[in-house]
Amino acid sequence: QQQVKQSPQSLIVQKGGISIINCAYENTAFDYFPWYQQFPGKGPALLIAIRPDVSEKKEGRFTISFNKSAKQFSLHIMDSQPGDSATYFCAAPLNAGNNRKLIWGLGTSLAVNP
Amino acid sequence: DTAVSQTPKYLVTQMGNDKSIKCEQNLGHDTMYWYKQDSKKFLKIMFSYNNKELIINETVPNRFSPKSPDKAHLNxxxxxxxxxDSAVYFCASSHGGTDTQYFGPGTRLTVL
Incomplete structure (x- = not known):
């Protein structure tokens, strides 16, 4: 059962364009929504995250938009650059007893053409 | 200053062999994880340890055995x-109940 559905699977954007990646979730108990960025040959790294008490969070060219009623959150990359080419993962934490684990989307491979 | 390190980076071995991957973190975190990333980039959590205690054990064949000699190491x-079993295996760590995880560089395991 996929609790976090990420789309698209791959995305090609021209330099300077806007990249948009979407995630839909089912579990309304999720209380934290991070996006991780993974470059080839490297481990994922936290890019930006949002809690459901706000609808938007911006850090430089990266923005998370959160729609609680639609149970969706999206990553927007403004003025996309070739250096942004990477795989992006959305995630959400699931409480399992006294533990928490991240439930991951399947990833979006972004290519920004120069 | 390497935060989460793994050895080896590459591992090529024959079917039927036994191998180990080591992970160390110098962030002072008390929770560590093992993930498997397949060729389609899907990230699957395998195990999680908190202060040397196993707290998450996903449906993983019992051929996989994690060990945490102290809270800075998870093998x-x-x-x-x-x-x-061919995949990239990532170690990660986090502090207590926080949700930010710090990943190592990965170990690419190839089984021939």
Whole structure:
């Protein structure tokens, strides 16, 4: 059962364009929504995250938009650059007893053409 | 200053062999994880330890055995390697109940 559905699977954007990646979730108990960025040959790294008490969070060219009623959150990359080419993962934490684990989307491979 | 390190970076071995991957973190975190990333980039959590205690054990074949000698180290031993074990294995760590995880560089395991 996929609790976090990420789309698209791959995305090609021209330099300077806007990249948009979407995630839909089912579990309304999720209380934290991070996006991780993974470059080839490297481990994922936290890019930006949002809690459901706000609808938007911006850090430089990266923005998370959160729609609680639609149970969706999206990553927007403004003025996309070739250096942004990477795989992006959305995630959400699931409480399992006294533990928490991240439930991951399947990833979006972004290519920004120069 | 390496935060989360793994050794080896690459591991090529024959089916049926036994191998180990080591992970160390110098962030002072008390929770560590092992993930498997397949060729389609899907990230699957395998195990999680908190202060040397196993707290998450996903549906993983018992050929995989994690060990945490102290809270800064988490090792993964794999017995009787199979072709399907070929993947990139990531170690990660986090502080307590926080949700930000710090990943190592990965170990690419190839089983021939």
């Amino acid at each position: 993964l031993h794999i017995n009787s390697l199979e072709l399907g």
